[in-house]
Amino acid sequence: MIRFDKVGKRFGDVTVLRELDFHVERGERVTLIGPSGSGKTTILRLLMTLERVTSGTIHVDGQCLSHMRRGDRQVPADERHLRQVRKKIGMVFQQFNLFPNMNVLRNITEAPVRALGVPREQAEEKARELLKMVDLAGKAHAHPSQLSGGQQQRVAIARALAMEPEVLLLDEVTSALDPELVSGVQNLLRDIAHQGNLTLLCVTHEMNFARDISHRVLMFDQGQIVEEGSPEQIFTEPAQQRTRDFLQAVLNA
């Protein structure tokens, strides 16, 4: 479903990813862990086309993200190509990023209506179902600023799912939440992970959450994968010293 080939990413002089190869199967749930600055979030941002690769290629469902064919040549992707590949991908952000100029319902329906051309009534029906699923059925007409952080993040999850993505990217989705709101969002994501066939790519510092939802865990450091394996293996008997150090630091925090 997702394939990184020798992907490099530099911001100015800073190399964030180097020669990164990995792939994710359809329906697979993968968690990226590692110290901050190790390039995890950059991977999600590259997939969402918020950043462009410096070198290498990324394929999603066989389609290249960064380039397209024109005649026999590979040329950088134009906006039309990008919109085509983005259709398959959804993202939930650390800071929720709900649109403050729209109410909750509108936040969820606006993109399906505008970007996919779904009739508004149909989009609203779907949105109400999603709101029920995230346990906010009564908040359709509330304004984002009237919601708690946890509620806002649940709306953001509903909003991403309304686009019916095949791949969902979760970028530290509970990091900005007050501690008592974290479990609500995590439980929701657990349910979504276990009932759907979404391909999930998740960056998190919550190791219990990572253990619960993922098939596979990738440990990153300095833009490279230092270790990968099942959650059981990574969390109980990590092979690399770097992983042990990291887990020790996180779990004792």
Place this chain on the structure above:
Amino acid sequence: MITINPCSAELPGVLGETMPFLCDGTLITLQSAIGGSVLAIALPVGLMATSRHRGVRAVARVYMEFFRGTSVLVQLFWLFYAMPLLTGFQLDKIFAGVLALGLNLGAYGSEVVRGAVRAVPRGQREAAVALNFSPFQRMRYVVLPQAFVEMVPPMNNLLIELLKATSLLSAITVADLAYEGRLLVNSGSDQLIVFALLLAIYFLLSYLITLLMRFVERRAARMVGRERPRRRAARAAEAAR
């Protein structure tokens, strides 16, 4: 109930002899101010200044710097007196006036638009990308509605600036409020009274603009949830639960 027409020549004393002329002038002043060109220019140029394409940004930049950096009066002389000499095409004086004011204050306006658009948090655009909006849709449905709130207060200043700058049009013999005032004084009306009336009328007009813009600002703030329109209703609902 007695209604008094403030423009009537029947008014007692100096008022009766001056107000009809000042009212004519006020109309012309309003006409020149409501030419609308400031906003019409500010929005597109301001957006151009935030473009991804360097060439587009450069065009906007050159326009903004040029018209901000030269005097309105000189621009007015160019449009009205110098351009006909160069091109043989004579503009109507009010039109030339509206155009010069629009180009000049529009340059400031584009700076306001640019600043407001840039001030929308990056996460908002990124969320819009992630939801697969097209670049136009991102601007239209996500960025501009949020930027608009930021634009209103500085635009209020600008519109008042514009109103006052219309007095420069008297330099190309547009019969605006300031021009009528000077005519009256030259033809023997009491200077103090005429100039006091001028002050009062300009102030009234700009205060009207402020009132209007405050209304717009409140509406806009409500749209992005800075103020909660149904706060009281929401609290009542909360209490009822």
